[in-house]
Amino acid sequence: MDFDFTQEQAALRDSARDYLSQKCTTQFVRTMFEDPTGFSKPMWKEMAGLGWLGLTFPEENDGLGLGMVELALMLEEMGRAVFPGPYFASVLLAGGAIKAAGDKSQKQKYLGGIASGDVIATMGMLEDAPNWDAEGIALNAQAGGGGFVLNGMKRFVPFAQAADVMLIPARTSKNADPGKGISLFLVEAKGKGVESSPMKNIDLTNKASEVRFNNVMVPEENVVGEIDNGWHVVQKVLQQAAVGASAEMLGAARKSMEMSVEYAKMREAFGQKLGQFQAIKHKLADMLVDVESSHSAVYYAAWAQDAQSADAALAASVAKAYVGDAARKVCGEAIQVHGGIGFTWDFDLHLWFKRAKFYEPMFGDAEYHRELAARALAG
Amino acid sequence: MDLNFTPEDIAFRARVRKWFEDNTPRGEMRTLDERKAWHRKMYEAGFIGMGWPAEYGGKNARPMEQAIVSDEMTRANAPSAVNGLGTSICGPTIIVHGNEQQKQRFLKKILNADEIWCQLFSEPNAGSDLASLKTRAEDKGDHYEINGQKVWTSGGTIADWGILLARTDTTVPKHQGISFFLINMRQPGIEVRPLKQITGGSEFCEVFFTNARVEKENLIGKLNQGWMIAQTTLGYERGSGTLNRVTAYMMSLRRLLGATRKLKKNGGAAFDDLLVRQKLGRAFVELEVMRYSGLRTLSRLEKGLRPGPESSIAKLYYSEYGKRYHEWVMEILGPYGNVLEGAPPEFSGPDRIDGGGQTAWGVSFLGSRGPTIYAGTSEIQKNIIGERVLGLPKEVRMDRMQSKGE
Numbered sequence: 001m002d003f004d005f006t007q008e009q010a011a012l013r014d015s016a017r018d019y020l021s022q023k024c025t026t027q028f029v030r031t032m033f034e035d036p037t038g039f040s041k042p043m044w045k046e047m048a049g050l051g052w053l054g055l056t057f058p059e060e061n062d063g064l065g066l067g068m069v070e071l072a073l074m075l076e077e078m079g080r081a082v083f084p085g086p087y088f089a090s091v092l093l094a095g096g097a098i099k100a101a102g103d104k105s106q107k108q109k110y111l112g113g114i115a116s117g118d119v120i121a122t123m124g125m126l127e128d129a130p131n132w133d134a135e136g137i138a139l140n141a142q143a144g145g146g147g148f149v150l151n152g153m154k155r156f157v158p159f160a161q162a163a164d165v166m167l168i169p170a171r172t173s174k175n176a177d178p179g180k181g182i183s184l185f186l187v188e189a190k191g192k193g194v195e196s197s198p199m200k201n202i203d204l205t206n207k208a209s210e211v212r213f214n215n216v217m218v219p220e221e222n223v224v225g226e227i228d229n230g231w232h233v234v235q236k237v238l239q240q241a242a243v244g245a246s247a248e249m250l251g252a253a254r255k256s257m258e259m260s261v262e263y264a265k266m267r268e269a270f271g272q273k274l275g276q277f278q279a280i281k282h283k284l285a286d287m288l289v290d291v292e293s294s295h296s297a298v299y300y301a302a303w304a305q306d307a308q309s310a311d312a313a314l315a316a317s318v319a320k321a322y323v324g325d326a327a328r329k330v331c332g333e334a335i336q337v338h339g340g341i342g343f344t345w346d347f348d349l350h351l352w353f354k355r356a357k358f359y360e361p362m363f364g365d366a367e368y369h370r371e372l373a374a375r376a377l378a379g
Numbered sequence: 380m381d382l383n384f385t386p387e388d389i390a391f392r393a394r395v396r397k398w399f400e401d402n403t404p405r406g407e408m409r410t411l412d413e414r415k416a417w418h419r420k421m422y423e424a425g426f427i428g429m430g431w432p433a434e435y436g437g438k439n440a441r442p443m444e445q446a447i448v449s450d451e452m453t454r455a456n457a458p459s460a461v462n463g464l465g466t467s468i469c470g471p472t473i474i475v476h477g478n479e480q481q482k483q484r485f486l487k488k489i490l491n492a493d494e495i496w497c498q499l500f501s502e503p504n505a506g507s508d509l510a511s512l513k514t515r516a517e518d519k520g521d522h523y524e525i526n527g528q529k530v531w532t533s534g535g536t537i538a539d540w541g542i543l544l545a546r547t548d549t550t551v552p553k554h555q556g557i558s559f560f561l562i563n564m565r566q567p568g569i570e571v572r573p574l575k576q577i578t579g580g581s582e583f584c585e586v587f588f589t590n591a592r593v594e595k596e597n598l599i600g601k602l603n604q605g606w607m608i609a610q611t612t613l614g615y616e617r618g619s620g621t622l623n624r625v626t627a628y629m630m631s632l633r634r635l636l637g638a639t640r641k642l643k644k645n646g647g648a649a650f651d652d653l654l655v656r657q658k659l660g661r662a663f664v665e666l667e668v669m670r671y672s673g674l675r676t677l678s679r680l681e682k683g684l685r686p687g688p689e690s691s692i693a694k695l696y697y698s699e700y701g702k703r704y705h706e707w708v709m710e711i712l713g714p715y716g717n718v719l720e721g722a723p724p725e726f727s728g729p730d731r732i733d734g735g736g737q738t739a740w741g742v743s744f745l746g747s748r749g750p751t752i753y754a755g756t757s758e759i760q761k762n763i764i765g766e767r768v769l770g771l772p773k774e775v776r777m778d779r780m781q782s783k784g785e
Contacts, residue, residue: 001388001443002381003678009380069380261769275771278762284769285761289692293668300671303382318667321660370660371653377636377663378650 003299005073012066013073019050020081026348029205032084036198037162038207039085044117053091054115057099061111067306068240072247072298079251082351084205086122086159090114092244093158093237094121094167097184101225101233110165110186122163122189124154124211125234132238132364134178134231139213141170141183147219148172148185150193153212156362160196160209163189168213169234172227182231184224187216203358205351238363239313242320243301245359249327250294252352256334257287259349263338274337283333290326297322314376321369327356382674384443392447398424399455411537414461418492421460426452428466428490430619435474435482436490442619442680446673450622453630456730464533465489465496469542476559476600476608485540485561497538497564499529499586500609507759509544510554510606511778514588516545523547523598525562525591531753535571535584538564543593544605551603553778559605561597568592578745579719621673624697628666628704631743634729635659635708641725642712649711658707665700672696688767691760698750699757705747708740716740 005013023043032038047053056071057063064070071092078087091114098110098121113119127138139152150170160166166187173181187194193216196209225233261284264275274280301319304312331353335342342349360366384392402424408414421427426448431437440448452459460466470489473481488494505512514527525545532541541562548556564571568591573581600608636659639650649655676686676693686693709716715726719739728738751757765771 001384001674001678001681003675004682005380261771264771272775273772275765275769276774278758278774281765281771281774282758282761284771285695285764288764288769289695292689292692293672293696296671296675297668299380300382300674303380307383309382314667315671318664318671321664322668367657370657370664372660373663373667374656374660377632377659 003296005069009070009073012070013077015050016052016074016077017080019046020077020083024081024083026082026351029082029084029351033204036207038159038205039162044085044120047087048115048117051115053087053117054111055091057095057111057115058107061107062115063111068243068302069299069306071240072243072302075244075247076251076254076298079248079352079355080255082205082252082355086120086162086207088241088244088248089122089158089163090120092241093123094165096237096240097123097167097233098186098224100236101184101230105221106186106224113164119165120159120163121165121167122157122159123167123237124157124160125169125238126156127152127154130156130361132368134182134234137169137171137178137182137231137234139168139170141172141185141218143172145217147217148183148223150185150187150213150216150218153210155210156199156208157196157211159207160189160211161198161207165189166194166211167224169230179231181228182234183227184230184233185218186222186224187213187218191216193217201354201358203354205355206358239316240305241363242316242369243298243305245363246294246298246301246319246323249323249356249359250291250298252356253287253294253323253327253330254291256331256349256352256356257284257291260284260287260334260337280337283337287330287333290330294319294323294326314373317364317369317372317376320364321366321373324360324366324369328360331356388443388447391444392451395426395448395451396454399451399457403455403457408458411461414458415492417458418460418462422491427460427462428470431466431470431474431490435470435486443677445619446622446677449619450626453623453626460492461534461537462489462492462495464498465492465494468498469496469540472542472559472599472608473561480596481561481599494539495534495537497532497534497541497584499532499541499543499562501531502528503530507756508778509609510557512544512546512557514543514545515549516543516547516558516560516593518547522595523560523593525560525568525588525593527588529586529588530574530583532571532584532586533582535564535586536573538571540564541586542599544609547605548603554606556603557605557609558602559599559608560593561599562591562593566591576745577748578742580742621676621693622670625666625670625673628669628700631704631708631729632659632662632666635662635711638715638726639711642715655711658711662704662707665703669697669700688763691755691763691768694755695757695760695764701747701750705740705744709744712740716744 051064052074054063055066055074059065095111095114098106110119110121114121127136129136141148141150166189168185168187169182170185171181172183175181193214195212199208199210201208264280264284265273267274297319301315304315334349335353338349341347402420404417425438428436429438429440430445433439466489470486473485489496500509502512502514514529516523516525541564543560543562544557545560546556547558568589570587572585574583574585575581639655640648642649644652712726715722719741728740728743731738766773
């Protein structure tokens with residue numbers, strides 16, 4: 001039993017924190033607010049050089065061959081730095097699906113491309129209804145012309161404006177069981193018939209788009225995994241996305257808590273430091289309990305993914321349900337502790353509040369994952 | 380990071396489980412002798428004081444082994460050891476702060492339950508602010524004379540000995556005038572009255588001292604060092620609660636789940652109601668997080684690291700969880716939750732550990748108000764977290780500057 005990070009894991013976290021605190025300052029983050037692609041190409045190339053863009057990919061695909069624990073560490077640091085860019089979309093979502101179900105040449109081309117920074121990938125999941133179950137997938141893919149023709153729409157597609165390729169789950173056949181008949185396609189983001197229009201988020205560091213597919217031709221070789229049997233791949237990716245989103249929220253929450261503690265030690269009111277008042281001290285103590293409990297939840301869930309533990313799916317739901325609530329509370333209370341300055345645009349605190357809020361509904365909100373937990377309890 | 384139990388831990392757990400399956404007494408234990416016999420049986424099996432150093436009769440057991448034994452006791456619904464306070468608090472204090480004569484005199488009899496121990500710290504006007512205690516110990520030459528009152532004394536009616544904090548100097552600031560004594564509970568100057576709790580049960584007592592006697596040789600450490608000794612008392616049963624608390628709640632949650640399948644709501648089973656499922660889901664999620672955090676604590680303890688003030692985080696989490704959990708139980712069961720007797724068995728609570736039938740959910744609910752008060756209230760825990768973990772400045776404390784006076 002060892003809940004601590006290995007030396008290698010701790011070194012990865014330290015180098016991520018060093019790099020991001022130097023390069024990804026909040027000053028830089030703010031320059032990305034109005035940038036249509038939302039990320040810096042030179043920084044992306046540097047991250048490729050550090051190996052981070054292929055963190056979890058096999059070594060034969062130019063990856064580092066690491067696991068979910070390391071990816072969670074990286075994402076926690078990115079949450080802490082409010083890193084703007086398609087890392088989650090490219091590495092965890094699209095990369096994760098291709099890693100799980102792609103064939104040899106797809107892995108070579110796309111995982112290798114993502115790892116080198118030459119290819120930016122994303123994944124479109126939600127459509128009209130923000131539904132994380134298989135029923136939500138209605139986008140139609142019709143066999144024909146030596147491949148498939150896609151018609152339909154995806155919303156909330158992360159960093160579609162920056163992406164070269166999109167992994168799109170679509171319906172290839174209709175069945176009583178909505179989990180059957182879903183296939184995965186790699187679609188050129190700038191291809192014929194693909195139209196993206198931005199959906200601007202309150203978290204200005206997380207870009208998203210509505211993407212319309214009008215008779216988009218996808219060649220046979222761009223089908224990832226088996227026809228009609230793609231849902232289990234999506235489920236696996238959603239599980240890891242739930243853990244990854246929790247890690248980002250944890251990073252945002254811990255940073256918000258740390259800023260609040262520092263503020264409470266420095267700011268004076270009524271002749272005392274703010275942190276001397278129990279009204280504030282107890283709030284901060286509650287925040288620490290939430291943050292440390294979230295740490296336990298995130299890294300247990302990440303370990304369970306890597307160990308393929310029997311409770312891996314449950315642990316992902318536990319993490320997303322718990323950390324979603326906890327980060328909401330911690331980032332919100334941080335604003336309360338700071339008072340008026342916390343409500344201003346120029347003070348940075350709202351960056352983390354918004355990052356945490358962005359991930360709350362993504363990949364299933366707390367209510368959704370509590371329902372999954374209740375089902376797991378009932379067995 | 381590796382959250383698997385080692386093969387040794389798994390094998391140890393299997394042995395412990397088998398032992399409790401074979402040896403746990405069935406049916407209600409009615410007498411003190413029966414409870415002592417059960418304590419001794421567990422002691423002989425190596426499960427009592429197992430974290431104590433071997434030279435004092437312990438087993439030098441690792442925190443993980445202690446946690447596994449507690450966990451299997453809970454799983455088997457085994458009655459607790461009758462001298463639990465003796466082995467968890469009183470004995471370890473004597474080991475760390477006592478002299479050789481005191482160790483020889485007391486430790487063995489603690490382990491084999493020949494002498495039952497209690498703790499005499501809290502007073503009616505000294506709870507969270509324990510250092511303001513008023514019970515006095517006066518030097519009478521060959522002994523100390525004790526006058527005052529203690530409260531919240533577990534096992535006071537069966538105790539042979541107690542650890543006592545009493546004031547020995549009223550002229551200095553309050554933390555500096557307290558001494559730590561061992562007191563014989565079987566003497567005329569001590570009166571023990573059971574205290575009835577909101578649950579209707581009496582697990583605690585009030586203890587009244589009228590010219591009671593403590594021999595000089597039963598002072599622990601030096602005079603007026605009592606506060607420091609009470610603060611630095613090192614339990615040897617570290618981590619022992621981390622797994623079994625989760626198991627106990629899991630057993631309760633499974634029982635609740637069973638009730639929701641039988642309970643009717645909106646023309647179907649309550650379990651099919653989405654609001655009920657949200658509560659069950661939340662209870663399970665927060666319990667799993669408690670389990671993960673417990674494993675994290677155990678992993679630190681296994682490396683020889685002290686939990687330190689971080690243990691306040693665990694205390695706060697589980698005690699506050701207990702309140703929330705029981706609120707959900709009561710919401711889900713509606714009027715059945717309020718019933719003490721006369722409810723159908725499927726809507727009654729989990730089995731009692733003493734084999735005396737089922738608990739009522741309402742009693743567990745009432746009981747859940749205790750843990751956020753005893754062993755340091757939630758507010759005290761938050762002060763500890765704020766000041767010792769987060770490093771926030773201390774609040775202005777008038778009492779640190781003044782002598783106690785009279």
